[in-house]
Amino acid sequence: MRQAGYLTIVLFFIFLTLNSISWAQGIISSTELINNTRLYDGKTVVYEGEVVGDVMVRQDYAWVNLNDGINAIGIWVPKTLIKDILYEGSYKSKGDWIEVTGVFNRACALHGGDLDIHAQALRKTGSGRILTERLNLGKRNILLVLTVTLCLVLILKQLKRA
Amino acid sequence: MILKPHIDDIKSIGYYLAKIIVGLGLAMLIPIFLGLACKEINPALDFLIGTEIALIFGLLLKKLCFTEKDLNWMQGMIVVSLSWLVAMVLGAIPLYLSGHWKSFLDTCFDSMSGFATTGLTLVQDLDHLSYAHNLWRHLIMFIGGQGIVIVALAFSIKGLSGAFKMYVGEARDERILPNVIDTARFIWLVSIVYLILGTLALGIIGILNGMNPFNAFFHGACVFMAAFDTGGFAPQSQNILYYHSLAYEVTTIVIMLLGAINFKLHYHLWAGNPKEIWKNIETITLFITIMITFFITAIGLNQLNVYPKALVLFRKGFYQLISGHTGTGYMTIYAQQFINEWGSLALVGIIIAMALGGSTSSTTGGIKMLRIGIIFKALKQDLKRIILPERAVVVQKFHHIKDMFLEDRQVRSVLLITLAYLALYGAGAIVGMFLGYPFLNSLFESTSAAANVGLSCGITSAAMPAALKITYILQMWAGRLEFMSVFTLIGFVVAVVKGK
Numbered sequence: 205m206r207q208a209g210y211l212t213i214v215l216f217f218i219f220l221t222l223n224s225i226s227w228a229q230g231i232i233s234s235t236e237l238i239n240n241t242r243l244y245d246g247k248t249v250v251y252e253g254e255v256v257g258d259v260m261v262r263q264d265y266a267w268v269n270l271n272d273g274i275n276a277i278g279i280w281v282p283k284t285l286i287k288d289i290l291y292e293g294s295y296k297s298k299g300d301w302i303e304v305t306g307v308f309n310r311a312c313a314l315h316g317g318d319l320d321i322h323a324q325a326l327r328k329t330g331s332g333r334i335l336t337e338r339l340n341l342g343k344r345n346i347l348l349v350l351t352v353t354l355c356l357v358l359i360l361k362q363l364k365r366a
Numbered sequence: 367m368i369l370k371p372h373i374d375d376i377k378s379i380g381y382y383l384a385k386i387i388v389g390l391g392l393a394m395l396i397p398i399f400l401g402l403a404c405k406e407i408n409p410a411l412d413f414l415i416g417t418e419i420a421l422i423f424g425l426l427l428k429k430l431c432f433t434e435k436d437l438n439w440m441q442g443m444i445v446v447s448l449s450w451l452v453a454m455v456l457g458a459i460p461l462y463l464s465g466h467w468k469s470f471l472d473t474c475f476d477s478m479s480g481f482a483t484t485g486l487t488l489v490q491d492l493d494h495l496s497y498a499h500n501l502w503r504h505l506i507m508f509i510g511g512q513g514i515v516i517v518a519l520a521f522s523i524k525g526l527s528g529a530f531k532m533y534v535g536e537a538r539d540e541r542i543l544p545n546v547i548d549t550a551r552f553i554w555l556v557s558i559v560y561l562i563l564g565t566l567a568l569g570i571i572g573i574l575n576g577m578n579p580f581n582a583f584f585h586g587a588c589v590f591m592a593a594f595d596t597g598g599f600a601p602q603s604q605n606i607l608y609y610h611s612l613a614y615e616v617t618t619i620v621i622m623l624l625g626a627i628n629f630k631l632h633y634h635l636w637a638g639n640p641k642e643i644w645k646n647i648e649t650i651t652l653f654i655t656i657m658i659t660f661f662i663t664a665i666g667l668n669q670l671n672v673y674p675k676a677l678v679l680f681r682k683g684f685y686q687l688i689s690g691h692t693g694t695g696y697m698t699i700y701a702q703q704f705i706n707e708w709g710s711l712a713l714v715g716i717i718i719a720m721a722l723g724g725s726t727s728s729t730t731g732g733i734k735m736l737r738i739g740i741i742f743k744a745l746k747q748d749l750k751r752i753i754l755p756e757r758a759v760v761v762q763k764f765h766h767i768k769d770m771f772l773e774d775r776q777v778r779s780v781l782l783i784t785l786a787y788l789a790l791y792g793a794g795a796i797v798g799m800f801l802g803y804p805f806l807n808s809l810f811e812s813t814s815a816a817a818n819v820g821l822s823c824g825i826t827s828a829a830m831p832a833a834l835k836i837t838y839i840l841q842m843w844a845g846r847l848e849f850m851s852v853f854t855l856i857g858f859v860v861a862v863v864k865g866k
């Protein structure tokens with residue numbers, strides 16, 4: 205009985221590992237897509253990236269730009285799918301990490317020839333966050349030294365004038 | 367015998383250079399205010415450091431080189447060429463401190479690209495760059511587009527008869543108003559009025575496109591500055607593709623074309639003389655060359671069936687073409703698509719458009735329309751001379767603000783500058799090929815750098831060899847200043863070394 209239990213646990217982990225590998229293999233990078241546009245044109249692809257910039261709602265759809273670290277690609281998403289997106293990547297925040305399954309278009313006829321992906325499914329794989337900015341002490345010290353130097357230059361200028 | 371420059375030459379150059387350095391330092395106050403308003407503390411520190419370095423150097427140089435003498439031609443030209451190099455280094459400091467560039471050389475590359483209104487970029491992770499740094503990237507395009515010296519002329523240097531020498535050194539040889547300082551101020555007035563209108567238009571489109579209002583107007587201002595000054599930087603890594611908007615594309619096309627028009631024509635438009643625009647040799651030549659280069663590009667795209675519909679082909683092809691022809695460099699496709707999809711013929715169309723450029727006394731780079739128009743008029747004149755009887759007096763006229771007779775002296779000067787541009791495009795392409803890049807890619811990128819365009823077929827990246835980065839920096843600098851002030855600086859250095 206115990207052996208059967210061990211076997212079940214081992215099989216469960218094998219299943220999980222294989223499942224994650226198959227997901228990972230399914231994800232296509234932006235470089236791969238952009239360099240092989242004709243190969244992927246019209247095919248369903250899985251792409252993953254960080255939401256950057258504004259999520260731009262256009263009636264029943266929205267444009268979400270996903271950056272995988274190399275390039276950003278525009279994703280045309282039904283509005284109902286974007287409710288999970290909370291953080292948009294910018295200087296002050298790390299955007300949500302999203303995995304999208306959809307049809308890749310080399311030159312989308314609907315969107316004036318844009319290279320885009322029309323999303324069919326969207327899954328949040330990582331949550332974004334607000335980035336807290338800490339004062340860079342090195343920069344502060346340099347600034348102090350420069351301020352003193354600038355004051356000396358200004359005093360020197362005034363003295364010479366006097 | 368080459369004469370060694372006198373100490374007075376160096377003092378005059380140093381004094382006026384110092385004024386420009388101080389002006390540049392003060393310009394950094396704008397991103398400081400934005401950084402503080404947006405609570406971006408470290409970016410504000412970066413610009414405070416940049417400002418203070420500029421002020422320290424500027425004030426010391428001003429003190430050391432104080433003179434009341436006016437500039438002569440040589441000194442004026444050298445002040446201009448040095449100003450651009452100094453501006454590149456000073457402008458790069460706050461950008462480098464942001465940590466978004468891999469090396470100081472990369473930052474200098476982007477800084478020169480900004481000031482020279484090129485638009486090629488080596489920035490990393492642009493989508494997370496602060497508002498302050500992003501504003502600076504676009505502001506340096508606005509300053510560089512009008513001309514660094516024009517800024518100084520308009521705001522700080524008063525009543526200087528040597529001003530015209532610096533004005534000419536910055537590749538503007540036409541005075542719009544009798545006084546060169548009034549001309550500089552007019553250029554700024556035009557630019558600021560258009561900036562307000564353009565920002566409003568793009569901001570409203572941005573909001574309608576679903577952007578948040580602050581971002582919409584911030585992007586509007588940045589994109590306007592880069593489009594009107596035919597620069598090509600954008601606040602996001604996808605460039606204009608980020609907006610996914612036909613309205614944004616149409617508006618930027620209008621702004622790019624406005625930027626490619628001679629400021630003298632803007633003056634006539636403002637003065638209620640729109641007829642000039644239809645008669646002027648530059649606008650006629652621009653219209654013809656746009657048609658020809660678009661025809662070549664469209665045939666190339668059609669041959670390879672790159673786009674599924676004619677309307678889509680027009681939207682993509684025409685946008686990249688206008689962007690290339692006006693020297694802007696805005697893109698609605700990815701850089702790799704040029705090489706992987708567009709094919710040789712379409713690329714040749716874009717390369718020709720980039721090489722030709724926009725109007726003289728505008729913010730564009732390249733050979734420029736007045737020169738192309740004059741070359742064709744000269745060709746026509748020579749053909750007439752062959753066809754008509756020997757005793758016939760052949761006179762060729764052209765209209766540029768007023769009716770003018772074509773003179774051989776003019777043609778010679780035009781051909782020399784054209785030849786210099788062609789040599790510059792070729793030299794960069796040879797360096798690219800020497801470093802292992804294919805011919806067409808090298809020529810595309812070299813032309814883009816030298817004509818201050820900014821379209822890229824993928825060569826420009828942080829991973830490209832340092833030698834190529836330096837080559838492109840030099841091309842952007844020489845191309846923007848149209849050679850004369852650069853040649854004068856080289857002559858000056860030779861005189862310092864070899865003079866007696």
